[in-house]
Amino acid sequence: MEKAGSKKRKRPEKSVIEEAVSEVLEKGQSINRTALALNISRAYLAKIVKKVKTCGDSSYEHCPNIGNRRVFTTEQENMPADYLKTASKMCHGLTRHQAKKLGFDYAVANDICPPKWKEVETATDDWLKGFMSRHKDLTVRKPESTSLSRATSFNKANVSTFFEKLNTVLQRYKFPPHRIFNADETGCSTVTNPPKVIAERGSKQIGQVTSAKRGTLVTTLFFINAAGGFLPPVFVFPRVNYKDIMLNNGPPGALGLAQVSGWMTEDCFVKALEHFVIHVRPSKENPALILMDNHTSHVNLRVVEFARQNFIIIVTFLPHCSHKLQPLDITVYGPFKTRYRTAMNEWMLTNPGKTVTIYQIGQFVKEAYLSAFSPQNITQGFLKTGIYPLNSNIFSEEAFLSSYVTDRPDAQSNDGLNLYKESMERNLETTPPSSTKSLEAGEENELLIDQNIRLSHRSTSTPTAANPSQ
Structure with a gap:
């Protein structure tokens, strides 16, 4: 049986609070009677009335101080939220513990880390619970095992x-x-x-x-x-x-x-x-x-x-x-x-x-x-799949996110070799070689890299086709 009075009272609307303050201060109604009539907390109404009397404001505009315990602003929280969504799409999603460590590191980087977080070197469970409630598009899911290949x-x-x-x-x-x-x-x-089958609610184990x-x-x-x-x-x-x-x-x-x-x-x-x-x-x-x-x-x-x-x-x-x-x-x-x-x-x-x-x-x-x-x-x-009708652009950028973790220069182009040559030229300009032997070694390494790139290009796996006309 539910305990009497255990039901949590809902937060009153802004207009209701302003009306209650007006009834007490302008019309001389008692705080108890006004709170009972408008179904709001008597202590909360008394606190607001006392605050208005102290400030001496003729008209009161209710501005509740909600969310004053939040560590990050809304704009700051959007960054870790986007990071968590992107990481899950890349098959490298974060657990609850890792998400709390991310929140702690993010707070330290922004110099807004609470003292309690510094003691345990991680964010608290309360922060993670509030963070998940504010970002309804995030949830805890059990992922499918996906091989690295x-x-x-x-x-x-x-x-x-x-x-x-x-x-x-x-x-x-x-x-x-x-x-x-x-x-x-x-x-x-x-x-x-x-x-799935229908069974009695509350059963610890169901067999089939x-x-x-x-x-x-x-x-x-x-x-x-x-x-x-x-x-x-x-x-x-x-x-x-x-x-x-x-x-x-x-x-x-x-x-x-x-x-x-x-x-x-x-x-x-x-x-x-x-x-x-x-x-x-x-x-x-x-x-x-x-x-x-x-x-x-x-x-x-x-x-x-x-x-x-x-x-x-x-x-x-x-x-x-x-x-x-x-x-x-x-x-x-x-x-x-x-x-x-x-x-x-x-x-x-x-x-x-x-x-x-x-x-x-x-x-x-x-x-x-x-x-x-x-x-x-x-x-x-x-x-x-884009096979019929043929559509080579059927897959969006998100579909390739998991491959970006180990992304490397395309073997079919010489971008890797060009980058190596540019770095070699910069190094030679800044630190001249001490002998001719080092130059020869650099040229030999460059030739080896060129050969490796060509070999990797030849060994790149491609779809095979059996053609009856050949």
Whole structure:
């Protein structure tokens, strides 16, 4: 039961306070009766009335001293707030403790550090709480683990290289949208995280039945095109030999393959391309384009030779960039995984006591596949990645913030060499060399740097393409 009088009184409006002061001083009303009538604090009204009488002001304008304990002004607080937002976008976000250290360092730099902060060498929890309440666009979130390779490889240079290659291929072959395909695999396990369920409020732990602690993985390969269409998927089961029973109740027209590990291999991918040729029928007059990552099972001699013989153009994404450039990852796999988990959970509830095996994977994929692979989801994936319609400026500056942490001069230009030469000339002007040997050493170092830059330019990874006309 709530204690009587424990409810916090709201701060009265400015006009209400001014009216109360006028009632007491000009009309002779008592402080108690006025405070009760206007629902304001008697002590607060008495304090204001005493202040007005002391100053002798004929008319009172209420100006409450709210926020007098703030360390920074509004303009000063905007700088650390912007810094926190930018750092999180660069995948280098600050924790609560680090944010308090930032506030302390900022206060020291501005020479406004409170004594209490100096004792502990950090800002207090009260300041951080007030700071977060004043900046509603900031919140504490649990970030997703992002590898350094993924964070730094998606940069302007790599994206520009990909779109240049893609534009060259599109200009040469004039592909219509239904001939531009994206191919990618995803894992379908016999054990997944269960969906959210309704339970009693206040329960410390909620359980949901799953098939086992660890699941068996089945690799599934999907093909989609920029017109919103898709092909029957390809399954790679972790078995020595494939049996038709493995795809009972699965997607119609799907291809089943067997591989001991359940992963996509070179042989399996060639068979998947044969499956692609059967449904798409590319020809010299009407070739097809496939966009995919450059995994070793995708890019090898057998795959390239098969693509050339069957008039398939292959353009690969740069390493660690498919999470931003691949349509399947952007708008399709998210709803597919959600519906896949839902289908498995419903099967577990309607088949109590039974465990999920690889023989039910096809059924779950079919239910999720037909709903998630909608024309709207597929076309939005090609649109948001800038592949179709082609838009090389689809990504804003914020999308490349994570790569700025390790940004370095472009290897395709001689900017690094020019900067080195300029620094060498300045150093020679200010401090002349003591002997001819030092000059020769400087020239030798300059030649070595020039060679290194050229070697790095040659080794820069670029998207590969299998061209049937070559």
